[in-house]
Amino acid sequence: MQLEIKHLSKTYGELKALEDVNFCLQKGISGLLGVNGAGKSTLIGIMTTNIRADQGEILLDGKNIETLGRDYRKRIGYVPQEQIYYPNMTVFDFLMYTGVLKDLPSKERKKEVEAVLERLELNDVKDRKVGTFSGGMIRKTILAQALIGDPQILILDEPTAGLDPHERVRLKKLLKEL
Secondary structure, three states: OEEEEEEEEEEEOOEEEEEEEEEEEEOOOOOOOOOOOOOHHHHHHHHOOOOOOOEEEEEEOOEEHHHHOHHHHOOEEEEOOOOOOOOOOEHHHHHHHHHHHOOOOHHHHHHHHHHHHHHOOOHHHOOOEHHHOOHHHHHHHHHHHHHOOOOOEEEEOOOOOOOOHHHHHHHHHHHHHO
């Protein structure tokens, strides 16, 4: 698996958020570090197809992700910096809904959700509404939805924000395992 970013540029009016960005990601863990306003979230937005670049392209194994469309999006798991969830859904329903969005067949979907609940130790709260959780538990639920469908690529924007020290260590261990 190779994700290649080639000559990526993005502007917002006069502001150059990204200018001729080039790099290649191989299988493994990579990090993106920079000061506030450096364009990290813009780059992630383009990598997840939520933002369109002005110039350049992203290739997954030599194929443009724009051309791959839905097939590309099904291969990624995404944890956004801004926590997006449905507060009136239970954890189980939220994860099942994510499985629907990723086109998982219903038999496979339930099995996948149960495996992710187990892996992230969310079984005890699977019937609770997400909106009743603390920030850290919401973050954990958002991570769980990113793992649905066993994605080849995980894109995490500020993944440890809101997690207590114990959960940060657990998350780092989980990412190494993945």
